[in-house]
Amino acid sequence: xxxxxxxxxxxxxxxxxxxxxxxxxxxxxxxxxxxxxxxxxxxxxxxxxxxxxxxxxxxxxxxxxxxxxxxxxxxxxxxxxxxxxxxxxxxxxxxxxxxxxxxxxxxxxxxxxxxxxxxxxxxxxxxxxxxxxxxxxxxxxxxxxxxxxxxxxxxxxxxxxxxxxxxxxxxxxxxxxxxxxxxxxxxxxxxxxxxxxxxxxxxxxxxxxxxxxxxxxxxxxxxxxxxxxxxxxxxxxxxxxxxxxxxxxxxxxxxxxxxxxxxxxxxxxxxxxxxxxxxxxxxxxxxxxxxxxxxxxxxxxxxxxxxxxxxxxxxxxxxxxxxxxxxxxxxxxxxxxxxxxxxxxxxxxxxxxxxxxxxxxxxxxxxxxxxxxxxxxxxxxxxxxxxxxxxxxxxxxxxxxxxxxxxxxxxxxxxxxxxxxxxxxxxxxxxxxxxxxxxxxxxxxx
Numbered sequence: 001x002x003x004x005x006x007x008x009x010x011x012x013x014x015x016x017x018x019x020x021x022x023x024x025x026x027x028x029x030x031x032x033x034x035x036x037x038x039x040x041x042x043x044x045x046x047x048x049x050x051x052x053x054x055x056x057x058x059x060x061x062x063x064x065x066x067x068x069x070x071x072x073x074x075x076x077x078x079x080x081x082x083x084x085x086x087x088x089x090x091x092x093x094x095x096x097x098x099x100x101x102x103x104x105x106x107x108x109x110x111x112x113x114x115x116x117x118x119x120x121x122x123x124x125x126x127x128x129x130x131x132x133x134x135x136x137x138x139x140x141x142x143x144x145x146x147x148x149x150x151x152x153x154x155x156x157x158x159x160x161x162x163x164x165x166x167x168x169x170x171x172x173x174x175x176x177x178x179x180x181x182x183x184x185x186x187x188x189x190x191x192x193x194x195x196x197x198x199x200x201x202x203x204x205x206x207x208x209x210x211x212x213x214x215x216x217x218x219x220x221x222x223x224x225x226x227x228x229x230x231x232x233x234x235x236x237x238x239x240x241x242x243x244x245x246x247x248x249x250x251x252x253x254x255x256x257x258x259x260x261x262x263x264x265x266x267x268x269x270x271x272x273x274x275x276x277x278x279x280x281x282x283x284x285x286x287x288x289x290x291x292x293x294x295x296x297x298x299x300x301x302x303x304x305x306x307x308x309x310x311x312x313x314x315x316x317x318x319x320x321x322x323x324x325x326x327x328x329x330x331x332x333x334x335x336x337x338x339x340x341x342x343x344x345x346x347x348x349x350x351x352x353x354x355x356x357x358x359x360x361x362x363x364x365x366x367x368x369x370x371x372x373x374x375x376x377x378x379x380x381x382x383x384x385x386x387x388x389x390x391x392x393x394x395x396x397x398x399x400x401x402x403x404x405x406x407x408x409x410x411x412x413x414x415x416x417x418x419x420x421x422x423x424x425x426x427x428x429x430x431x432x433x434x435x436x437x438x439x440x441x442x443x444x445x446x
Contacts, residue, residue: 001100001101001104003093003096003097003099003100004080005095005224006100006104007096007100007120007123008120010118010119010120010123011035011117011119012119012120012121012255015129015261016268018286020119020122021259022098023026023152023154023155023191024115024127024332025110025115025116025117025119025122026105026118026122026126026152026155026193027155027259028105028118029103029106029110029122029123029126029292030107030116030126030129030155030345031132032106032169033102033129033130033133033239033383036130036133037133037136037155037157038156038157038158038358039128039133039158040070040129040132040133040137040139040140040261041138041139041140041158041290042139042141042142042158042159042164043140043142043159043160043161044059044142044144044153044154044156044159044161044162044163044188044189044272045058045139045141045143045144045149045163045164045165046143046144046148046151046163046164046165046186047164047165047166047167047199047292047331048165048166048167048168048186048270048326048329049142049161049165049166049168049324049328049329050165050271050274050275050278051073051144051165051199051327052073052143052323053267053272053275053298053304053306054163054165054199054275054278054279054307055071055073055143055311056267056283056304056306057143057265057275057278057279057280057300057301057304058141058279058283059071059088059141059225059304060226060298060300060301060303060305061089061090061279061280061283061297061301061304061344062086062138062139062141062283062290062292062300063294063300064217064292064297064299064300064303065158065291065292065296065297065300066296067127067138067139067290067291068086068087068135068136068137068138068139069086069087069138069139069140069141070084070128070131070132070135070139070141070152071084071086071087071123071140071141071143071337072084072087072128072132072140072142072143072386073085073146074121074124074143075435075436076297077308077435077438077439077442078105078306078439078442079349080379081093081096083124083128084124084127084131084168086132086135086137089364091131092151094371095131096127096377099127099130099131100127101121102130103126103127105412107123109258110233110253113228114270115293117354119152119408121145121146122152123396124413125145125152125153125155126152127296132229135203135240135253137171138290138413139199139290140382142156142159144186144189144217146175146185147175147182147185147188148164148185148186148187148189148422149184149185149186149187149188149189150185150188151188151189154188154189154232154384155191155347156189157191158194159162159189159191159194160194160286160289160290161194161195161197161282161285161286162189162190162194162195162196162197162218163196163197163198163199163278164186164187164189164196164198164199164200164336165199165200165265165275165278166170166197166199166201166202166205166328167179167182167183167186167200167202167205167328168182168192168326168327168328168329168363169362171422177330179204179205180204180205180207180208181207183200183202183204183205183206183208184207184212186209186214186376187209187213188423189210189229190209190212190213190216190218191216191218192216192217193216193217193218194218195219195220195221196209196213196215196218196219196220196221196280197220197221197223197278197281197282197285198220198221198222198223199222199223199224199274199277199278200222200224201224206222206279219414220276221281222392223274223277223278225246226245226246227243227244227245227246227277227281228243228244228246229241229242229243229244229277229353230242231270232262233266233403234268234270234339234340234343234345235345236318236320236340236345237266237268237312238264238266238268238313239261239264239265239267239272239273240262240264240265240268240269240285241262241263241265241276242260242261242262242281242376243258243261243262243275243277244260245370247262247293249428256294257284257287257292257293257294257297258280258281258284258294258297259294262299263276263280263298263301264298264302265301265302265304266302266303266304266305267304267305268310268312268336269309269322269332269333269336270332270335270336270339271335271336272309273362273423274303274311279301280301283297290333298369301394302341303358307438307442308322308323308331308435308438308439308442309322309323310320310322310336310413311438312444313441314445315372315418315427316425317424317425317426317427317429318350318357318426318429318435319420319428319429319430319431319441320428320429320430320431321431321432321437321438321442322430322431322432323432323435323437323438324367324432324433324437325362325433325434325435325436326362326367327363327366327367327369327370328364330366330367330370330371330432331370333370333371333430334374335369337428337430338350338351338374339372347426347430348411348426348427350376350428351376351377351378351424351427351428352374352376352377352378352418352427352429352430353370353378353380353422353423353427353428353429353430354374354377354378354420354430354432355380355415355416355419355429355430355431355432355437356379356380356381356382356387356390356395356432356433357372357381357383357384357390357395357412357415357433357434357436357437358385358387358389358390358395358433358434359388359389359390359434359436360389360390361388362433363392364390364395364398365398365402366395367433368395368398368399368402368404371388371404371441372402372403372404377402379399379405379407380406380408380409380415380418380419381395381396381399381406381407381408381409381416382408382410382412382414383408383410383411383412384411384434384440385411385412385436385438386436386439389436392410393408396408412437412440412441412444413444415427415439416431416441416444433435
C-alpha cells in the first residue's frame with residue numbers, strides 16, 4: 001500500500017471535515033495502542049508564531065546533549081516525512097507503510113461503528129505518537145497544529161512543560177476574533193501543576209495565560225520578566241546576542257547553565273533571539289529531568305536551523321524567504337528588515353521587493369499595515385497554489401485602501417522570475433505571507 005496515497009484520502013484543514021475539533025477521534029485512534037502518548041517525556045509547544053523555530057532550537061540543543069529527540073511539526077515544506085523526525089532523520093516510506101498497516105483496521109472500525117473517520121491531522125498525529133513510542137525516544141517535542149485546547153496533540157496528559165511562544169490574530173473564524181480569545185485557546189495546552197514557559201509580549205494575551213495558569217496551579221515563567229538581550233552582531237548568515245538577567249533572585253543567580261554572556265545563533269531576525277531565549281529557559285527549567293551542559297546548549301543554539309524563517313537562499317540578488325503568515329509574523333519581518341538597513345546589513349540605497357501571497361483566513365489588513373512601515377519597497381502581489389490562497393485582487397484591493405501601491409504578477413513562480421530580472425545585485429527580494437510560498441520558491445529554485 002502506498003502510504004502517501006492512503007494518508008491523502010483523509011480530509012485536510014480547509015476542506016469539509018478537515019477541521020473537526022475535539023478529542024473523540026484521536027482518543028479512538030490511540031486507545032487500541034494503549035495510549036503511547038502518555039508513556040513518553042514530552043515538551044508541548046503552541047503559539048501563533050515561533051513554534052517551529054522554538055522546536056528547532058530545543059531539538060538541536062537536546063540532540064547535541066546526546067538525547068534521542070523526536071519532533072512532530074506541521075505543515076511540511078517539501079515532503080510529508082518532515083513532519084515526523086528523530087534527531088533530524090525523517091520517517092522513511094517503509095516505516096510509514098508499517099504504521100499504516102497497524103492503524104488501518106482501527107480507522108476502518110471507527111468508520112463503521114463510530115466515532116467516524118479521522119481527519120488528516122488526527123491520523124498523522126496518531127501515527128507520530130505510535131512511531132515515537134515504538135522508537136523509544138528520550139524526548140518528544142510536540143508542536144500543536146491549530147490553537148491548542150481542541151488540537152489533536154492536546155490528547156497528552158502529562159507533559160514536562162507547556163510552551164506558548166506568542167499570540168496573534170489568526171484563524172479568527174475558529175479560535176475567536178480577539179487576542180484574549182485566541183490566547184485562551186492556546187492556553188488550553190496548560191495542564192494541572194505543569195510549568196508553563198512563554199515569550200508572549202502582548203499584555204492582554206499574557207493576562208489570559210496567567211489567569212489560566214493560576215486556575216491550573218501551574219507555575220508561569222515569562223522570559224520577558226527574566227531576561228533582556230542586546231544584539232552584538234547581526235548579518236544575513238547569523239547573529240550573536242548578549243543575554244542579561246533581569247531578576248536578581250537566588251534562582252536566577254544560580255543559573256550556571258545560562259550565565260550572563262554572549263551567545264550565537266545561525267537563524268537571523270531579532271525575533272529569533274526571543275525564540276532562542278525561550279528554548280534556553282525551557283532547557284534550564286528541565287535541567288534536573290534532562291541534564292544539558294553549558295557547552296552543549298551553546299553548540300545546539302549555533303547549529304539550529306529551520307528552512308523558510310528569514311532564510312537567505314541566494315546572494316545575487318539577495319533572496320530572502322520568510323513564512324510570516326499573520327500580523328505578528330509580518331511585524332517581526334518588517335522590524336528585522338528595518339534593523340538590517342539601520343545596521344548596514346542591507347545597503348541603505350538598496351530597493352526591497354516584497355512578493356506577497358497569503359491564505360484566505362489571515363489578518364490581511366494588519367499584515368499590510370506592518371508592511372507600510374517600509375519606506376523604499378515595491379509590493380508584488382501574487383498567489384500560491386494552495387487551495388486556500390486568497391485572490392491577488394483581494395489583497396491588492398486592501399493594499400490600496402492603505403495607500404500602498406503595487407502590481408499583481410501570478411503565479412508565484414512568475415512573480416519571482418520577474419523580480420529577479422528587475423532587481424539589481426544590491427537589491428533584496430523577500431517572499432513572505434505563507435510557509436506554502438517558501439515551499440514553492442524552494443521547489444522552483446531546485
